[in-house]
Amino acid sequence: MTEQALTLDLDGVMDKAALMDRCARDLELPEWFGRNWDALADSLTELSALPESGALVVVVRNWQPYAKARPEEWEIALEVFSSGVARVPGLSVLLALGGSSK
Numbered sequence: 001m002t003e004q005a006l007t008l009d010l011d012g013v014m015d016k017a018a019l020m021d022r023c024a025r026d027l028e029l030p031e032w033f034g035r036n037w038d039a040l041a042d043s044l045t046e047l048s049a050l051p052e053s054g055a056l057v058v059v060v061r062n063w064q065p066y067a068k069a070r071p072e073e074w075e076i077a078l079e080v081f082s083s084g085v086a087r088v089p090g091l092s093v094l095l096a097l098g099g100s101s102k
Helices: 016-026 037-044 064-069 071-087
Strands: 002-009 054-061 091-095
Touching: 002 016, 016 037, 016 071, 037 071, 064 071, 071 091
Parallel strands: 002 054, 054 091
Antiparallel strands: none
8 A cells, every 4th residue: 555645734824814825735736726615625535645546644733823723713624624534535634743843
């Protein structure tokens, strides 16, 4: 089984617009990505990095400040990530609990 990993680094992200921009950049989402919750959910099912046969691990780092600043948005983000994992075999989204990678 082939496994690839992407890092979604939320360092400095403090609102939904910044989260969507960071998702677009770090997850290499297509130009047409609409930067809203529905578009993020749809994009998770079509990640270009997802191997045809294998697994993709998305590691979310530095998420705690955003979760604290915008708890309602963070809950929606978690629902979107959970939905993507449920719909896409081989996709995992992991929350890094450690410190910054800096």
